[in-house]
Amino acid sequence: MNISVELTLSPLQDDFEPPVIAFIKALRASGLKVVENPLSTQVFGPYDQVMTLLQTELKEVFESIDHGLLYMKIVKSDRSDYEPHF
Numbered sequence: 001m002n003i004s005v006e007l008t009l010s011p012l013q014d015d016f017e018p019p020v021i022a023f024i025k026a027l028r029a030s031g032l033k034v035v036e037n038p039l040s041t042q043v044f045g046p047y048d049q050v051m052t053l054l055q056t057e058l059k060e061v062f063e064s065i066d067h068g069l070l071y072m073k074i075v076k077s078d079r080s081d082y083e084p085h086f
Contacts, residue, residue, distance in 0.1 A: 001047045002078035005054065008040045012067040019068075023061045027053065033080050040071075044080040 011019050024041055027034045030053050032045040043050055054072075062068065 001076065002045060003047050003050055004075040004077065004079040005043045005050055006040050006071075006073040007043065007054075008071040009061065010069040010071075011065040012069065013065060019061050019064050022064070023057060026057045026060065035080070042080075044078050 009020055009023055010016070024034075024036060027041060027043055030043075030049075032043055032049060032053065035042045035044075043053070058070065
């Protein structure tokens with residue numbers, strides 16, 4: 001089963017960019033399809049691979065920041081080829 005996950009990581013600190021950049025680089029290094037835009041990062045792939053990656057990398061980034069938020073949406077399908085129809 002494939003999933004699509006949209007993530008928005010918001011460290012609640014002045015120096016927020018380094019943890020976000022490290023998190024995105026770790027996602028990119030996974031070999032899964034990763035798409036970024038100014039507001040979020042999407043990860044696409046098999047459920048077990050995506051969730052294992054997120055469990056590992058979220059723990060890593062949360063250990064590197066004092067306070068933070070993560071917004072996550074999960075869709076049960078691979079939406080990586082989505083194109084608007086309008």
